[in-house]
Amino acid sequence: MTAYEPVIGLEVHAQMRSRTKLFCGCPTDYGAPPNTHTCPVCLALPGALPVPNAKAIELAVQAGLALECDVASHSVFARKNYFYPDLPKGYQISQFELPLNGKGHLDIEVDGETKRIGITRIHVEEDAAKNIHGSGASAVTLVDFNRGGTPLVEIVSDPDLRSAEEAEAYLRKLRDILMFIGVNDGNLEEGSFRCDANVSIRPVGQEEFGTRAELKNINSFRFVKKAIEHEIARQEGVLQNGGTVVQETRTWSEGQGKTISMRSKEEAHDYRYFPDPDLPPVAVSEERIEALRAALPELPAAKRERWQRELGVTDYDAGVLSGHPEIAKYFEQATRLFVEQSGKKGKDAGKKVANFVQAEVLRHVTTDGLAASFPVAPGAIAELLGAVEEGTINGKIAKKVFAVMVETGSAPNVIIEEQGLAQVTDTGAIEEEIRRILDASPSQVAQYKDGKTNVIGYFVGQVMKATKGAANPKAVNEILLRLLDEQ
Numbered sequence: 397m398t399a400y401e402p403v404i405g406l407e408v409h410a411q412m413r414s415r416t417k418l419f420c421g422c423p424t425d426y427g428a429p430p431n432t433h434t435c436p437v438c439l440a441l442p443g444a445l446p447v448p449n450a451k452a453i454e455l456a457v458q459a460g461l462a463l464e465c466d467v468a469s470h471s472v473f474a475r476k477n478y479f480y481p482d483l484p485k486g487y488q489i490s491q492f493e494l495p496l497n498g499k500g501h502l503d504i505e506v507d508g509e510t511k512r513i514g515i516t517r518i519h520v521e522e523d524a525a526k527n528i529h530g531s532g533a534s535a536v537t538l539v540d541f542n543r544g545g546t547p548l549v550e551i552v553s554d555p556d557l558r559s560a561e562e563a564e565a566y567l568r569k570l571r572d573i574l575m576f577i578g579v580n581d582g583n584l585e586e587g588s589f590r591c592d593a594n595v596s597i598r599p600v601g602q603e604e605f606g607t608r609a610e611l612k613n614i615n616s617f618r619f620v621k622k623a624i625e626h627e628i629a630r631q632e633g634v635l636q637n638g639g640t641v642v643q644e645t646r647t648w649s650e651g652q653g654k655t656i657s658m659r660s661k662e663e664a665h666d667y668r669y670f671p672d673p674d675l676p677p678v679a680v681s682e683e684r685i686e687a688l689r690a691a692l693p694e695l696p697a698a699k700r701e702r703w704q705r706e707l708g709v710t711d712y713d714a715g716v717l718s719g720h721p722e723i724a725k726y727f728e729q730a731t732r733l734f735v736e737q738s739g740k741k742g743k744d745a746g747k748k749v750a751n752f753v754q755a756e757v758l759r760h761v762t763t764d765g766l767a768a769s770f771p772v773a774p775g776a777i778a779e780l781l782g783a784v785e786e787g788t789i790n791g792k793i794a795k796k797v798f799a800v801m802v803e804t805g806s807a808p809n810v811i812i813e814e815q816g817l818a819q820v821t822d823t824g825a826i827e828e829e830i831r832r833i834l835d836a837s838p839s840q841v842a843q844y845k846d847g848k849t850n851v852i853g854y855f856v857g858q859v860m861k862a863t864k865g866a867a868n869p870k871a872v873n874e875i876l877l878r879l880l881d882e883q
């Protein structure tokens with residue numbers, strides 16, 4: 397049986413976070429009542445003329461810079477002609493021969509290996525409106541023009557991906573970057589980050605590509621992986637049964653768990669691209685490009701690397717904490733405040749904050765696009781960990797205090813005070829308690845004297861029980877060893 401190798405290229409449409417549309421002043425907010433964000437330009441009324449949105453162009457340049465693309469100082473808007481009810485002009489304004497961003501790349505990690513995926517181009521285009529199909533016998537299709545004219549970047553990868561896992565890793569990494577630089581809100585459910593996948597297979601060792609199928613508009617990472625895996629298996633089945641793969645557009649049906657043919661695939665020449673005579677070429681000066689490069693925030697990969705170096709967190713922890721821009725910011729703020737308050741070194745502080753945020757804080761965090769809500773402010777985490785550092789409470793009590801912080805919103809030190817949770821550091825009181833326990837446990841004391849030192853754990857447990865976990869563990873250990881040696 398012939399062994400096949402998949403060849404995958406991805407086209408991602410990402411909505412840019414510009415307040416207004418690409419060629420008019422209509423707002424881009426999601427979820428407004430249908431057809432309330434429209435004007436003569438985005439409804440294509442006769443005589444209306446487009447004016448490019450400078451902010452959207454800048455965001456697209458930043459997307460290009462973050463993906464190491466060659467940014468063109470001269471690019472051209474082109475008309476992509478086709479008829480569809482969600483496209484009132486009869487053409488979409490896109491870019492064709494001269495896109496804003498040329499060749500770039502993105503490095504992905506799969507199974508511990510780094511692989512460089514080429515970016516063919518990143519161009520700017522407007523989104524189409526949205527058709528809302530009714531169902532049933534008397535169903536009609538309605539068109540909501542709110543989305544029509546929304547600014548997008550289309551990010552086209554080289555056909556460098558060789559598995560569904562690589563495709564998923566690429567998409568996740570791409571989304572992270574666009575979110576961290578504030579170009580896109582990463583919201584797959586609302587369709588602001590959508591993916592088309594070109595999938596073909598070829599016999600292993602063959603240079604020439606096979607015939608590809610395009611999988612359209614897959615709106616979750618999980619579906620991308622499943623859709624590509626299914627499509628690879630489908631094409632293998634076709635070839636192994638002596639058939640030929642047809643070039644076509646397919647869609648993923650989650651309900652049926654398979655890809656379904658939609659239509660035969662168009663070629664570029666079907667769209668009769670030509671430069672849009674209503675729009676002058678886009679000019680971005682070298683100075684402007686450099687200013688936009690300088691304004692780029694730290695990218696997630698650089699952040700992870702720096703955190704490991706400066707803040708002592710593990711590769712895994714860094715991955716979790718950089719999973720969302722707001723979580724990254726929260727971690728950095730809590731660490732900075734903890735360092736300021738405790739005087740600890742970044743390496744010790746970062747590790748402690750990372751552990752606590754992952755173990756306790758994250759399960760209370762909810763994210764929605766670029767927004768995130770946290771149970772308590774980062775300063776409160778710094779204060780709480782500071783109390784552990786000073787020996788006022790131990791790590792176990794810190795978790796209790798945190799639960800009360802989440803419930804009441806009170807400051808950690810107030811809760812520790814009110815609930816009497818401060819550790820007993822009064823060595824007299826601890827000593828008294830230990831003497832009582834030793835007197836009550838003659839057999840364990842005898843075991844200790846026989847050299848079974850692991851019985852210490854038993855005594856520590858008893859002291860903690862008696863003091864409801866509030867005894868300072870260091871003091872307990874010291875006194876315990878001293879008194880045991882006196883026995």
Ligand SMILES: [Zn+2]
Pocket residue numbers: 417420421422433434435436437438439545
């Ligand atoms: Zn408009």
